[in-house]
Amino acid sequence: DGGITQSPKYLFRKEGQNVTLSCEQNLNHDAMYWYRQDPGQGLRLIYYSQIVNDFQKGDIAEGYSVSREKKESFPLTVTSAQKNPTAFYLCASSILGGDDYGYTFGSGTRLTVV
Amino acid sequence: SQKIEQNSEALNIQEGKTATLTCNYTNYSPAYLQWYRQDPGRGPVFLLLIRENEKEKRKERLKVTFDTTLKQSLFHITASQPADSATYLCALGGWGKLQFGAGTQVVVTP
Numbered sequence: 669d670g671g672i673t674q675s676p677k678y679l680f681r682k683e684g685q686n687v688t689l690s691c692e693q694n695l696n697h698d699a700m701y702w703y704r705q706d707p708g709q710g711l712r713l714i715y716y717s718q719i720v721n722d723f724q725k726g727d728i729a730e731g732y733s734v735s736r737e738k739k740e741s742f743p744l745t746v747t748s749a750q751k752n753p754t755a756f757y758l759c760a761s762s763i764l765g766g767d768d769y770g771y772t773f774g775s776g777t778r779l780t781v782v
Numbered sequence: 783s784q785k786i787e788q789n790s791e792a793l794n795i796q797e798g799k800t801a802t803l804t805c806n807y808t809n810y811s812p813a814y815l816q817w818y819r820q821d822p823g824r825g826p827v828f829l830l831l832i833r834e835n836e837k838e839k840r841k842e843r844l845k846v847t848f849d850t851t852l853k854q855s856l857f858h859i860t861a862s863q864p865a866d867s868a869t870y871l872c873a874l875g876g877w878g879k880l881q882f883g884a885g886t887q888v889v890v891t892p
Contacts, residue, residue, distance in 0.1 A: 672825075701879065710786060710871070711826075711882040718878070726879070758825050768814055768833075771880065773825030 670695045674759050674774035680782050681746065681753060689744045689777045691759035698764040700742035701771065704728060705756040714757075717742055718764060746779065754781050784809040786883040788872060794889045801859040803886045805872030808853060813876025815848050815855050820869045820885065830857075834876075862890045 672693040681687045691700065699718045703711040713726030717736040731750025736742055742761075746753045756778050760771040787806045795801045805815070813834050818826035832839045832848045832855070839846045845858040859866050869887045873880040 674825075703882070708790065708884060710884040711873075713879055713881070716879055760825075765878065768831070768875070770816060770828035770831055771826075773827070775825050776823070778823075 672759060672761055672772055672774035674757075674777050676777060677775070679777055679779045681779060682782060684748045686745055686747050687779065689746070689757055689759075689779070691742045691744065691774060692740055693742075693761045693772070694740060695761055695772060696739075697761035697772070698739070699762045700736070701760045701762075702726075702732075702734065702742070702744045703758045703760065705758060705776075711758060714744065753779055755779060784881070786810070786872065786874060786881060788870075788883040788886045790884065790886070792887040792889055794891065795862055797863060797890055797892050799862055801862050801866070801888050801890070803857040803870055803872075803888070805855040805857065805883055806853060807874060810853075810874050810881070811876070812874035814874070815846075816873045816875065816880065817844075817846060817855075817857050818871040818873065818882075820871055826871055829870075859888070862888075864890045864892055866890050 675690045701716040702714040712728050715734040717723035733745045758776050759774045762771045785808045816831045817829045820826040830846050832846045843860045847856045867890050869885040871885040873882045
């Protein structure tokens, strides 16, 4: 069955630590996205990638980094520079130009700073 | 500034009635508008897309309208069922990425 897998489902980070969230898709989609969701706010775009080895900053990229070494994988690193990282993180994928077709989302990773 | 506004108050509705949600936007010129359903603790699920040159789209019990003059989309769930209880998000696109509203929670009671 095709889909997007995010792991882990829950993640706890200590102050000053970097953590990496995994996102893997087997839909053969070219484009992948990372969004952050906070209570009462819309999903905010962190980074997106339309092709392997290339990615662009979204609206709130500061304190985050990504890589796109394989078409199937788009991991997100939350660095210690991100001052308020507690949130629900969602990965999505689409065909190129996917805002004309709809995104497929993973089930999310809930990150908490302890 | 650019804004996407959805009613932040939950919509409580009786089973069998029609739920109507609004999505208003300012300072965007979207080519497409999409609607998603999100259940608690889960990722959004794509429901419908409507293009700027389309006035209305239907899918089973769902209907979406798109008025680019009013900068508004309406999302209707007809003959609502308790299983329709969820948060519904609108999203604007046309520039290679989607911008999302905060969503409106719908609660359908038997």
